Amino acid sequence: MSAYWSTGVDLPNLQQPALARLTDFVTPLAHVFFLRHMAMPEIDRATWRLAVGGLVQYELSLSLADLEAMPQTEVCAVHECAGHPLHPTVPVRRVANVVWRGVRLSEVLKQACVSPAARFVWSYGADGGDYHGIDIPAYVKDMPVSELHGGEAMLATHMNSEPLSDKHGGPVRLVVPGFYGTNSTKWLVRLALSDTRSPGYFTTVMYNDRVVKDGIEQLSPVWRVAPHAVMVQPSEHARLTSGSQKIVGWAWGADAITRVEVSTDEGTRWADAQLDARNDHAWQRFEFEWSPPSSGTYQLRCRAFDSTGLGQPEHGVRNAVFSISVTVE
Incomplete structure (x- = not known):
């Protein structure tokens, strides 16, 4: 690339x-x-x-x-x-x-x-x-x-x-x-x-x-890295089968990330993901179990918060909240 x-x-x-x-x-x-x-x-x-x-x-x-x-x-x-x-x-x-x-x-x-x-x-x-x-x-x-x-x-x-x-x-x-x-x-x-x-x-x-x-x-x-989280599984526009799904991603920032939240309903409700501790200045893996209530198209979002309490804004910044669209068949 x-x-x-x-x-x-x-x-x-x-x-x-x-x-x-x-x-x-x-x-x-x-x-x-x-x-x-x-x-x-x-x-x-x-x-x-x-x-x-x-x-x-x-x-x-x-x-x-x-x-x-x-x-x-x-x-x-x-x-x-x-x-x-x-x-x-x-x-x-x-x-x-x-x-x-x-x-x-x-x-x-x-x-x-x-x-x-x-x-x-x-x-x-x-x-x-x-x-x-x-x-x-x-x-x-x-x-x-x-x-x-x-x-x-x-x-x-x-x-x-x-x-x-x-x-x-x-x-x-x-x-x-x-x-x-x-x-x-x-x-x-x-x-x-x-x-x-x-x-x-x-x-x-x-x-x-x-x-x-x-x-x-x-x-x-533009010096210190702001808190950021992205999903790598599933991918954008993925077509998923019904049943339990695993949402996986990475979170990082200049300061250690202490919490990652995931939303499966366009940001109406948020829930904590399981988050690994940080080693060195590496990114941190997070995981979230999700059972879609029905078939259809869903917008998945994730956001990170660091040890100082700083989080990701909704829009208008380089570390805006990350979202993808997936379809459950």
């Missing part, structure tokens, strides 16, 4: 990817989505280097061999696309659950001795070029230094035990568990520590939600 964000994207098609294929806890590489904003860069892995600078005591220039010589770590984490940056309220439900392997970002920054004045890490990709008529010198994102305290952000070199492919951002990409995929910069070539946010186009214009606070509209960075 591939996609390229452009003005020609068919948004209705983006709303309903083949979620029915995502039945494995760890998503097979063949089913992991990949996206790019500009042309994919060509990188020579033998000569690739990562520059680390800005508000640091020691500037670094690291090769793949340098990274491989450092302590390695793994994390199983949900990888979710935030959606089309020009249409941020359209749910696209592009998601996977993968095992990343690489070096903790904190290990690299420890070598550089980050200044106490640093508040943000800017990450630069090797990709650049035209984006809807805007000349982008390089794809740049940022993240708060405070998010490094958990120690799970990493410079990933492997996905599901395989070397990170070119299309998925290899040889090295930044991975920030709990943040939307747009923040996990692909084709990583530079890190810069700063006391301010990056002025880059994808931090100041794209990937910002408009929120009203105290009557004033403000831009809110």
